[in-house]
Amino acid sequence: MTATHDAAALGIETPRTLFIDGAFEAAASGATFETVDPSTENVLAQAARGDATDVDRAVAAAKRATRGPWRDITPAERGRMIFRLADVILAHKEEIARIETLDVGKPLKESRGDVEGVVATLRYNAGAADKLEGATIPLGRSVIDFTLLESAGVTAHIVPWNYPLGMLARSVGPALAAGCTTVIKPAEQSPLSAMLFARCCVEAGIPPGVVNVVTGFGEEAGAALVAHPDVRGITFTGSVETGRLVYAGAARGLKPAVLELGGKNPVIILPDADLDRAVVDILDGAFGNSGQVCSSSSRLILHRSIHDEFLDRLAEAASRLTVGAGLDDCDLGPVVSAEQYGRVTGYIAEGGRNGARLRHGGGRPKHLGRGYFIEPTIIDRVDPSHVVSREEIFGPVAVALSFDTMAEATALANGLGYGLVAGVYTADIGTALTLARDIEAGSVWINGWFIGGQQAPTGGIKDSGIGRERGLPGIMNYLQIKNVGIRL
Numbered sequence: 363m364t365a366t367h368d369a370a371a372l373g374i375e376t377p378r379t380l381f382i383d384g385a386f387e388a389a390a391s392g393a394t395f396e397t398v399d400p401s402t403e404n405v406l407a408q409a410a411r412g413d414a415t416d417v418d419r420a421v422a423a424a425k426r427a428t429r430g431p432w433r434d435i436t437p438a439e440r441g442r443m444i445f446r447l448a449d450v451i452l453a454h455k456e457e458i459a460r461i462e463t464l465d466v467g468k469p470l471k472e473s474r475g476d477v478e479g480v481v482a483t484l485r486y487n488a489g490a491a492d493k494l495e496g497a498t499i500p501l502g503r504s505v506i507d508f509t510l511l512e513s514a515g516v517t518a519h520i521v522p523w524n525y526p527l528g529m530l531a532r533s534v535g536p537a538l539a540a541g542c543t544t545v546i547k548p549a550e551q552s553p554l555s556a557m558l559f560a561r562c563c564v565e566a567g568i569p570p571g572v573v574n575v576v577t578g579f580g581e582e583a584g585a586a587l588v589a590h591p592d593v594r595g596i597t598f599t600g601s602v603e604t605g606r607l608v609y610a611g612a613a614r615g616l617k618p619a620v621l622e623l624g625g626k627n628p629v630i631i632l633p634d635a636d637l638d639r640a641v642v643d644i645l646d647g648a649f650g651n652s653g654q655v656c657s658s659s660s661r662l663i664l665h666r667s668i669h670d671e672f673l674d675r676l677a678e679a680a681s682r683l684t685v686g687a688g689l690d691d692c693d694l695g696p697v698v699s700a701e702q703y704g705r706v707t708g709y710i711a712e713g714g715r716n717g718a719r720l721r722h723g724g725g726r727p728k729h730l731g732r733g734y735f736i737e738p739t740i741i742d743r744v745d746p747s748h749v750v751s752r753e754e755i756f757g758p759v760a761v762a763l764s765f766d767t768m769a770e771a772t773a774l775a776n777g778l779g780y781g782l783v784a785g786v787y788t789a790d791i792g793t794a795l796t797l798a799r800d801i802e803a804g805s806v807w808i809n810g811w812f813i814g815g816q817q818a819p820t821g822g823i824k825d826s827g828i829g830r831e832r833g834l835p836g837i838m839n840y841l842q843i844k845n846v847g848i849r850l
């Protein structure tokens with residue numbers, strides 16, 4: 363077992379600073395807050411507690427930067443800078459992955475994968491920077507009309523704790539490609555990697571003010587950022603509840619918001635499915651990152667004829683997963699915080715009530731006395747109306763329902779307010795595509811899970827959010843279309 367992880371003892375500098383206008387400085391109030399290592403429950407580091415005053419300074423710096431060298435370089439040069447940033451991050455991969463693992467709890471191999479994903483995201487967007495083209499509009503011989511794609515200006519990026527650097531790059535990458543400037547508000551549970559990102563920006567030569575980081579609490583720094591009149595676009599990933607607050611704030615300022623709010627993602631498994639493949643995928647989909655994934659495969663909708671066999675196999679595979687500190691590189695780390703531990707174990711306790719059955723796991727692994735560890739857990743024989751069937755648990759918990767007809771499966775899949783991702787496992791292409799057509803979700807994955815990458819748009823419908831990230835649509839979030847008409 364890994365001993366206590368103290369950031370200083372590990373040689374990881376405790377930041378205690380914000381990053382504003384290219385400089386690392388304390389919050390104006392001098393306040394800091396603790397971030398905890400969830401595998402030991404010990405304080406890992408102190409971060410600066412930014413508030414509205416700091417947000418004002420950061421937004422002012424970002425606004426100045428929209429008129430500085432960042433505006434005057436060519437899009438190709440902007441792209442080269444983002445490529446350089448990707449290279450710098452890759453060069454610091456181990457240090458960043460370690461910090462992410464300590465701060466969030468995730469296994470080191472997952473953190474390394476996250477850093478590689480960040481690099482791929484930045485490179486995708488870097489390559490697009492000089493390919494963002496407007497259109498010519500046919501209005502007849504007496505007019506020439508065309509569109510200019512212009513940077514949206516200062517953009518706010520409110521980031522969750524499950525993929526601190528990954529979610530940061532998912533929105534900051536395209537914002538930079540579009541020529542925007544940015545103010546980032548990391549989650550209070552995981553503020554450290556954003557400061558490493560800031561250091562990489564300095565090393566890569568990103569001009570001061572283009573990227574700013576204000577660590578702090580959602581209700582303070584986050585809310586101030588949403589309300590700031592000079593912020594011209596907001597990208598938020600997190601809970602539905604906070605998403606509604608952010609959207610209301612955006613509405614007051616009449617600014618666009620992209621919201622990614624999670625899901626309770628249905629996976630329909632039909633009798634003709636390749637169950638071996640489905641078990642491997644769902645194991646990762648439900649328990650990867652300890653289930654703290656917006657697109658986790660958390661709601662299994664199983665045909666009655668394969669229900670027991672599938673769950674037997676899934677439980678058997680889950681029993682072989684190892685749980686432990688992220689630095690020990692087990693399959694599952696702890697969940698991120700005491701609050702999330704309480705929330706997830708509360709759902710598991712509910713799952714044991716009202717006829718539902720704890721099919722696998724459900725407790726703290728016996729060998730782990732401290733830390734926010736939860737075994738991979740499977741709940742079945744549960745009513746679709748049960749709270750564990752309906753609400754996003756955001757922990758290593760899969761809930762299984764059963765169906766007899768396709769109509770029932772579709773109704774179950776569409777029965778919740780969420781609509782982020784859905785999955786279908788079947789050998790019949792017609793069945794797969796019928797379900798892909800009929801399921802209400804932003805993404806449908808057939809015979810696979812976590813299909814996609816930085817090129818493929820993602821986002822939710824209904825309560826799962828507004829707008830799309832990644833791919834070329836993800837860059838459009840950071841551009842304004844200006845129409846220019848000339849009478850000849």
Ligand code: NAI
Nearest residue numbers: 521522548549580581584585600601604622623624656756
């Ligand atoms: P949250 O939605 O409160 O936090 C996400 C981000 O929003 C953080 O950076 C936070 O500081 C910020 N924030 C909080 N209140 C704000 C406000 N009033 N104005 C502006 N920004 C604000 O999520 P929380 O409480 O950490 O987690 C609760 C649940 O949310 C989880 O159990 C999970 O179900 C869901 N969640 C979903 C995520 C996803 O990937 N879609 C990511 C994180 C959480």
Ligand code: MG
Nearest residue numbers: 580600601604
């Ligand atoms: Mg919160």
